[in-house]
Amino acid sequence: MTPASTGPATGPRKRGRPARTSAADGPAARDRILTAARNEFAEHGYDKTSIRGIAKAAGVDPALVHHYFGTKEQVFEAAVELILAPAMGAPDAVHGSREGVGERMARFVFGVWENPVYRLPLLAVLRSALTNEAAAAVLRGMIERRVLLRMAGELDVPNPEFRAQLAAGHLIGIAMLRYVIRMEPMASAGMDDIVAMVGPTLQRYLTES
């Protein structure tokens, strides 16, 4: 760190703490840790990712990872929040006019899945949930609180949480066939063809009593 000096070229001498010139700590370091965590979990999955590996990728001490986030599970939760962020707009797609809500939800969710920048980390999280119980619990809690409960709150039907999960389940399953198992013709089908069939299904689940 370079101490502040006097004179016109660099401004008056500052009192107190020297200026931070290396991001060994502070909000920039926290962001680097979170980004590294997201990338590590996305690439290696929950089991094969360690606090040490995340710290190394972020160029920080492992103690700093614990300091900002806590346990491995809590780091994972923060990374999942980042990874799921694009999907958290789903309740907003459901908000508003009942007319066409099925199609809106389908187009929104597939819009996220169609983008490999969002899809690949999402698949990694799903993969982690399938192979690790702690990861499954994190994913479950986050989808429940941040997506499904909010979506159910927008619905005017009996058992709105059940209805929201029927709709979400349908989209998850199509996504599994299209993007994970890559079964034809679903893998190459046009989005309009899928939405033409799935939209009315979601419409019924989300609006019909």
Add this chain to the structure above:
Amino acid sequence: MTPASTGPATGPRKRGRPARTSAADGPAARDRILTAARNEFAEHGYDKTSIRGIAKAAGVDPALVHHYFGTKEQVFEAAVELILAPAMGAPDAVHGSREGVGERMARFVFGVWENPVYRLPLLAVLRSALTNEAAAAVLRGMIERRVLLRMAGELDVPNPEFRAQLAAGHLIGIAMLRYVIRMEPMASAGMDDIVAMVGPTLQRYLTES
């Protein structure tokens, strides 16, 4: 091996090859290998299962595993065929009267998933497909050939394979929420409540032009 002997107690002396009294080879050994393969893949997944581990569990030489089945991928394919066998009745559920076919398919597929004896190995295969490309290719090929193509053959709608995959996708997604991520209320919902909503969806996919 005990050579055949003469006398009334054990019957006349047989010519040729001595009777097999230990199943070191032969159809019984092949069955033991297949059972061991199913159990190993179900318990450890594709990546962590080896020909050596399967051979050990079956009490045979690894060379015998190669002899009967071929490569690791081919052993996996045989094991998957065994694990998927309960599900291969789905096309038969679709066979017959168009009336109620949606409900028939839903009840059949959930009937398989509701049984932990069938479900746990199925989940293990799904997990393997998610984490290993070779395993995904095996699962894809088997579901396509043995289930979906046959089901599509029973349908009298345009794009019957697409329709069969819409239906299968829906069921797979609900199964993910109910049995894997274990999200409430879907995880504890009554089967009749699920079928009441999903049956009419499948009916439309499988019969409506």
